[in-house]
Amino acid sequence: MKMLESDAQESGWLEDLAALGDSMNVRVGGGNSRCAGRVEVLHRGHTDLRLSSSSPEHSHECVTGFQCSGSEAHLGNCSSPQTLNCSSTQQLYITCLGRGSIRLVGSGGDCAGRLEVFHSGSWGTVCDDSWDIKDAHVVCRQLQCGVALSNQQVPAWFGPGSGHIWLDEVECEGNETSLWSCSSSGWGKHDCNQKEDVGVVCSEFKEIRLTEGCEGNVEVFYNGSWGNVCYNQMDRDTASLICQELNCGRSGSEPGYSEGLKPHNWLDYFKCRRHDSTLWHCPSSPWGQTNCDNEVAKITCSGKFF
Template identity: 45%
Template sequence: MTYFHIFICLCKTLSHLEEIVFTLYILSSTDSVRLVDGSSHCAGRVEVLHRGQWGSVCDDDWDMRDAAVVCRELGCGEAVDVLGNSHFGPGSGPIWMDDVDCSGSESTLKNCRSAGWGKHNCNQTKNAGVICSGKLQYIWVRLVGGPRCSGRVEVLHENTWATVCVEDFDQQDAEVVCRELGCGPSMEVLGAAAFGRGEGQVWTEELQCRGNESQINLCPKSSTLTHDCSHDNDVGLLCADMVRLANSSRPCTGRVEILHQGQWGTVCDDDWDMRDAAVVCRELGCGEAVDVMGKAHFGPGSGPIWMNKVACSGSESTLKNCGSSRRVSDCHLAGVICSGKLY
């Protein structure tokens, strides 16, 4: 924040000057919101600056549209996930915003509707968090050769992408990679170049992740390898997608379900259309959308209903980036038929 002192002189006589000092607070967009206690500037607990003091935001009704505003305001790309229940730890100081309701087009979080400054029925165990796609750091890891959240593991080493040997990669490492990429939990570690042989270097260090790190560059590493490794041993990884199609004999057809806060839930068919379906099919590597199904065509789901009135433009990389509402009254479940196969 930048402070400017403005001096105003009220001259009664030449021998008597009365000076009044005002302080003008000028906020840039990056000064009015921040993400705290995450792995980077683009992930963490949401905090806003109001009356010169940083405070937190309650997770009531906190959704992807709200997160999209925060990510855009910080220059952090798209919203990848929204997190509640103080996922990034409890804040301190005031809780400035509750019941936030952004349309998604606002230039700053402060322009979104809310219960009013400092008005809330929340405590610091219910702070809102955000994970955005952008980072201040390098992209340290990627998955190549498979659909989203699956592929050959490659890490950025000395500005060059290198593959990883299967002997130097375990389930704890896999959990960190999946988490860093915004995917669901690790499902399987694959050897024998399951996603094809890589090119260039094979990484010469061994990851020794504990499994709870947010990024692999935070994991301990060992450079005392006792074996040689070729691209025939490039490791591959299957992470759970954040979206799946359930209750069908075909992997690219079924009831739409999304993973949020570690729990699978369903999607309402209100306003569900081919643009929404196209995002799901593309996210799953399932080709094009062939048809949209409603009225619980693929059977009733279980667990929470996470999204309602989904409004994708069709260009989003993941369903979670589409606008939606969490307010659900009477709802039938959405389904999709895609053209392709997962593998």
């Protein structure tokens, strides 16, 4: 179990570990999901996580020897932890079930895609027989992705899956907190093929684009529609992160402005900081609360020229 790399060798860290009192002191990280990845322990209040190298020759401070019965309130109550050096290939990776036992894949974001469920140790798909907006609402609620958008029943909209088709004839009332509270034909019982895999788009799904490939007006998809991104305060760092996320090169031009092509503006005062790793960590005004008319951001990415 990998610790934060600073202070790991200070005396008294075992006492600190034993005093861990809530789930925020242990987390699963190092990937795109909060429910799967490397297990990490917060030590002495440090929150600036330094991700480990994937090269085995680099060693890190690790904690090992935990023995838990499963009833402990937190990891600090488990017995016999000790410290040692370990390589990145020896660190513990886990996948949690519960919220993480369903996922949406194929869109590039967590809140839209082909619906997959985890059962008997593997991910499988859900058939669209009897599927409707009420079922999709439950999926979005379980994933904390807002509400489902309309026109959900589009077979294989995000492409067909592979492996098992785990569920068919799913029928929810719409107010359930989990898909597991809804009726179905039973695990693995179906009369469909992968071309009928369910796709879901939730209101919190966000996507960005430029109107002419790797250049043009900046537009964002949110709550089911495309809208403009205003020019106010946008800088070159923000433009560069947009270009990187669109695979349009490492850098972007100094933003200019142009007339918006969409009927409404979604984002304003959108300005990324150098430590922001994705666009959706960048500060902005609240969605739909803007202070611009038709002065929307326009950029050119370095990848346009290659």
